Amino acid sequence: MKSLQEIHELREEKRKELDLRVNTKADTREKHILVCHGTGCTSSKSPQILESFRKILKERNITNVRVIKTGCFGLCAKGPIVIIRPEDTFYSLVTPDDCEEIIEKHIINGERVERLLCKDIDGKLVNSLDELNFYKKQKRIALKNCGVVNPEEIDEYIAFDGYKALEKVLKEMSQDGVIDVIKESGLRGRGGAGFPTGKKWELTKASEGEQKYVVCNADEGDPGAFMDRSILEGDPHSVLEAMMIAGYAIGANKGYIYVRAEYPIAVQRLKIAINQARDYGILGENVFDTDFSFDVEIRLGAGAFVCGEETALLESIEGKRGQPRVKPPYPAQSGLWGKPTLINNVETYANIAQIILNGAKWYSSIGTESSKGTKVFALGGNVNNIGLVEVPMGTTLREIIYDIGGGIPNGREFKAAQTGGPSGGCIPKEHLDTPIDYESLKEIGSMMGSGGLIVMDDTKCMVCLAKFYLEFTVSESCGKCTPCRIGTKRMLEILERLCNGEGEELDIYKLEKLAVNIQESSICGLGQSAPNPVISTLKYFREEFRQHAIQKECRTLECKAMAKITIDEEKCKGCGLCQKHCPVNAIDGIGRDKRIINQEKCIKCGTCISTCPFHAIGN
Amino acid sequence: MNEEANNKKDNFIESLFEEYKPIKDNLIQMLNEVQEHYGYIPKDAQKALSEFLDIPMAEIYGVVTFYSRFTLKPKGKYNISVCLGTACYVKGSQKIMDRLKDRLQIEPGETTQDGLFSIEKTRCVGACGLAPVFTVNGEVYGKATVKKLDEVLDGILNKENS
Numbered sequence: 001m002k003s004l005q006e007i008h009e010l011r012e013e014k015r016k017e018l019d020l021r022v023n024t025k026a027d028t029r030e031k032h033i034l035v036c037h038g039t040g041c042t043s044s045k046s047p048q049i050l051e052s053f054r055k056i057l058k059e060r061n062i063t064n065v066r067v068i069k070t071g072c073f074g075l076c077a078k079g080p081i082v083i084i085r086p087e088d089t090f091y092s093l094v095t096p097d098d099c100e101e102i103i104e105k106h107i108i109n110g111e112r113v114e115r116l117l118c119k120d121i122d123g124k125l126v127n128s129l130d131e132l133n134f135y136k137k138q139k140r141i142a143l144k145n146c147g148v149v150n151p152e153e154i155d156e157y158i159a160f161d162g163y164k165a166l167e168k169v170l171k172e173m174s175q176d177g178v179i180d181v182i183k184e185s186g187l188r189g190r191g192g193a194g195f196p197t198g199k200k201w202e203l204t205k206a207s208e209g210e211q212k213y214v215v216c217n218a219d220e221g222d223p224g225a226f227m228d229r230s231i232l233e234g235d236p237h238s239v240l241e242a243m244m245i246a247g248y249a250i251g252a253n254k255g256y257i258y259v260r261a262e263y264p265i266a267v268q269r270l271k272i273a274i275n276q277a278r279d280y281g282i283l284g285e286n287v288f289d290t291d292f293s294f295d296v297e298i299r300l301g302a303g304a305f306v307c308g309e310e311t312a313l314l315e316s317i318e319g320k321r322g323q324p325r326v327k328p329p330y331p332a333q334s335g336l337w338g339k340p341t342l343i344n345n346v347e348t349y350a351n352i353a354q355i356i357l358n359g360a361k362w363y364s365s366i367g368t369e370s371s372k373g374t375k376v377f378a379l380g381g382n383v384n385n386i387g388l389v390e391v392p393m394g395t396t397l398r399e400i401i402y403d404i405g406g407g408i409p410n411g412r413e414f415k416a417a418q419t420g421g422p423s424g425g426c427i428p429k430e431h432l433d434t435p436i437d438y439e440s441l442k443e444i445g446s447m448m449g450s451g452g453l454i455v456m457d458d459t460k461c462m463v464c465l466a467k468f469y470l471e472f473t474v475s476e477s478c479g480k481c482t483p484c485r486i487g488t489k490r491m492l493e494i495l496e497r498l499c500n501g502e503g504e505e506l507d508i509y510k511l512e513k514l515a516v517n518i519q520e521s522s523i524c525g526l527g528q529s530a531p532n533p534v535i536s537t538l539k540y541f542r543e544e545f546r547q548h549a550i551q552k553e554c555r556t557l558e559c560k561a562m563a564k565i566t567i568d569e570e571k572c573k574g575c576g577l578c579q580k581h582c583p584v585n586a587i588d589g590i591g592r593d594k595r596i597i598n599q600e601k602c603i604k605c606g607t608c609i610s611t612c613p614f615h616a617i618g619n
Numbered sequence: 620m621n622e623e624a625n626n627k628k629d630n631f632i633e634s635l636f637e638e639y640k641p642i643k644d645n646l647i648q649m650l651n652e653v654q655e656h657y658g659y660i661p662k663d664a665q666k667a668l669s670e671f672l673d674i675p676m677a678e679i680y681g682v683v684t685f686y687s688r689f690t691l692k693p694k695g696k697y698n699i700s701v702c703l704g705t706a707c708y709v710k711g712s713q714k715i716m717d718r719l720k721d722r723l724q725i726e727p728g729e730t731t732q733d734g735l736f737s738i739e740k741t742r743c744v745g746a747c748g749l750a751p752v753f754t755v756n757g758e759v760y761g762k763a764t765v766k767k768l769d770e771v772l773d774g775i776l777n778k779e780n781s
Binding site: 039040224226303319320321386452 | 650717742746761
């Protein structure tokens, strides 16, 4: 247990100690080696890097250097990432074997290890994070602490104004006062639909009932979106603090975090955070000597996409099959065990403390007319800088993909960007300059969704992409309502026919008709938005669908039934490189012979096409 | 299943009964633990949970089959899971999956006859920077190619056959 006074002292003391994390001119003889421990970097051995650093420091008896595990820095493509503070040197693609050299050269001799510095897209060597184009256009609010603090140390969170917003709310503000600030800030739900957060809080507060609940939706199911996970892994206390603020505002004393079991690191860090907050008396009875009490429990999901839908999530917390309820009543009136329940998404919560501390005006000054603040996107697919980016609303897709993302690799052309996952749509080249907010994305046939942003180059077939998303929806449909259960299956069958070269022109018409029917008659958001990937690809790439249906042709290699890879005899120089790389030995010929593809063995993987130095192989 | 394994199972389930209260909401949490421990949900465990939580077997079966994380059959010694999240899909993970199915002659969710391999599709392991990704018993193989998969499979087969 810590008194408020003790927390104030702790904050002041720790903040001084950690100044070097955010201030390159910090007055200190200490150095901190920050090692990213997000899921991406952890998968490529960052825990071994951390151990290796610690071992070397111990062996060499160096005491003024600390090795810290942090959350995600964002630039996952360059992981594992190591940053040395206060000088803010950014090392990329580090391996455990590099640690010795970093200690020897950087820490002892004060020189940079040039070969580990990151090269920007323009080829320039960068020294620090801020010099990277990737970071220049970003504005970090929800991700403010990610990569700065050790997520497993509550003291570090407290040092950077942690739990200060909670104190302010409990000591100085009324319940309505808090709701007013959130309303004025213009914050909208970051889980996908964009419902005004303050309004949701107001509705839940207004509902009658002795017992109310606060729920955090951390069931990030959209394949390719990982911002919620990164926030939980990098800054779990920010979510706890916001849930408590919400609890105070609506009059709830109990919270649940529903998180995917597939996120073991996030679950682990949340557990640590909850225990630490309980130890300090921040979570529990009479928080900060007020009569407000609050406690949080974690509930693990078990792999069902539909549980991201709020009412299905409630069913799942209650231990049942995650099938959505018919709305109304909304959770604000009748949620968990029939009690008024407030559900917000992780990223939404991550903004709350900042809004309380900096004011509604500050927050609403960022963004566009209808969408305030920032949005975190998980940038992935055919783009150079894969990772997590947080930009003000109103940033254009072009800025995200080219300025921040560094453009398309391998000299390919941009074809489409997909936002909103299985509920969203494809955005073609002509809309690259649309400023992104909730409304503009809807207008061009996509949606914000949770923030997955997948970039596709010209080797991608749009019919296949639509099929991919439909496969997802079909396997994730909960089966409760007929349009979604059966309708999406029929759509998938049509798309499969098209991809196999067995389609006909009428199929396109059938797809469109089914899509509208499913949209209009499904019970929940999953079904209502399931046809979106098909509708938007049909809208912008209709010609490609027609080629599949009428000419039985696919310009890419993806529709294997229609693909036939051949080697141009004129261009082939008989170097044999394709043969060497072919995984199934489907290429015949010896010496300087012109090579021939054995069509029976060929699996159409395209490896030979990309390895041929003479561009002699094609579809 | 031999007797020893049976005894172990009983102990584990009993330890769960001490940890959790007998209220219905705990079903999914307890199933998660069972799945984690055995790699699948044995029928005996369903029966035990049914009595403990006072939930009919049919309802438990309904929950188990609803969530993709729960499986009713044991997984192989090597459980290979291919990420079919969008980021990996765009980078060609379907090719990896196709190759895997082709080589092992099983579908996702199935285990080979000899119990050596099982395959699974997952939606996003979160290592999008390494796409496409597959995992073998949780260990991540990033920037995967058909060739890399073949090497990994051959490595396992060599080890098992020697």
